[in-house]
Amino acid sequence: MEPNPMKIEIIQPTLQDWQKVKKLRLDALKKDPQAFGASYEEEINEPDQYWQEKLEESIGKDSKEVFVVAKEQDEYVGMLGSEEANEGKWFIKAVYVKPEHRGKGIANKLLENMLSALKSRNSIKEIELKVSAEQVAAVNLYKKYGFEIMDTVDQELGDGKEHEVYLMKLKHEI
Numbered sequence: 001m002e003p004n005p006m007k008i009e010i011i012q013p014t015l016q017d018w019q020k021v022k023k024l025r026l027d028a029l030k031k032d033p034q035a036f037g038a039s040y041e042e043e044i045n046e047p048d049q050y051w052q053e054k055l056e057e058s059i060g061k062d063s064k065e066v067f068v069v070a071k072e073q074d075e076y077v078g079m080l081g082s083e084e085a086n087e088g089k090w091f092i093k094a095v096y097v098k099p100e101h102r103g104k105g106i107a108n109k110l111l112e113n114m115l116s117a118l119k120s121r122n123s124i125k126e127i128e129l130k131v132s133a134e135q136v137a138a139v140n141l142y143k144k145y146g147f148e149i150m151d152t153v154d155q156e157l158g159d160g161k162e163h164e165v166y167l168m169k170l171k172h173e174i
């Protein structure tokens with residue numbers, strides 16, 4: 001008989017969990033540098049305060065950021081963030097699921113959770129994101145939920161190389 005799969009919960013971490021968030025973020029930057037705007041080398045030496053303040057931005061019901069993680073037992077295995085860039089205009093960012101946990105629907109759950117969290121904020125008008133064209137799984141994930149490619153730009157990513165990056169926008173009502 002197959003062992004029971006571990007239960008995955010989607011939660012908004014509290015400030016005291018900053019070390020778990022740091023661990024997952026550094027794992028993402030190390031394993032998939034080509035997928036992110038920042039690099040592992042930039043963030044590895046940041047002091048504790050940097051991580052605490054970063055997480056603090058997402059705490060509270062009127063925060064300018066929302067951050068959700070997938071939790072398996074005591075470990076964070078996936079994450080998805082968003083940030084209000086201008087009044088009512090939000091950007092999805094920092095999307096990552098640990099390689100050994102991929103293909104099990106965790107990103108689906110993270111994105112659905114984020115979209116409903118954003119929907120509960122009355123002021124929301126637009127949701128956009130940037131994704132490297134080479135990150136096929138991520139591009140498919142966003143298309144599945146109604147994001148469409150609006151523009152393509154060249155951008156240096158965390159691996160220090162130039163990549164084709166899509167600007168995608170959610171086309172339907174939130």
Ligand SMILES: CC(C)(COP(=O)(O)OP(=O)(O)OC[C@H]1O[C@@H](n2cnc3c(N)ncnc32)[C@H](O)[C@@H]1OP(=O)(O)O)[C@@H](O)C(=O)NCCC(=O)NCCS
Nearest residue numbers: 035095096097102103104105106107108135137138140141
């Ligand atoms: C993109 C990523 C978060 C997907 O996480 P995941 O938990 O494996 O995704 P899910 O299992 O929830 O799949 C969600 C959808 O993504 C797409 N997808 C996932 N894996 C895919 C793959 N290997 N090939 C093509 N599409 C894929 C599908 O549309 C899928 O929908 P389905 O469940 O109806 O098949 C993960 O692959 C990842 O962390 N990639 C590296 C980092 C990255 O690219 N981040 C995006 C930065 S903008």
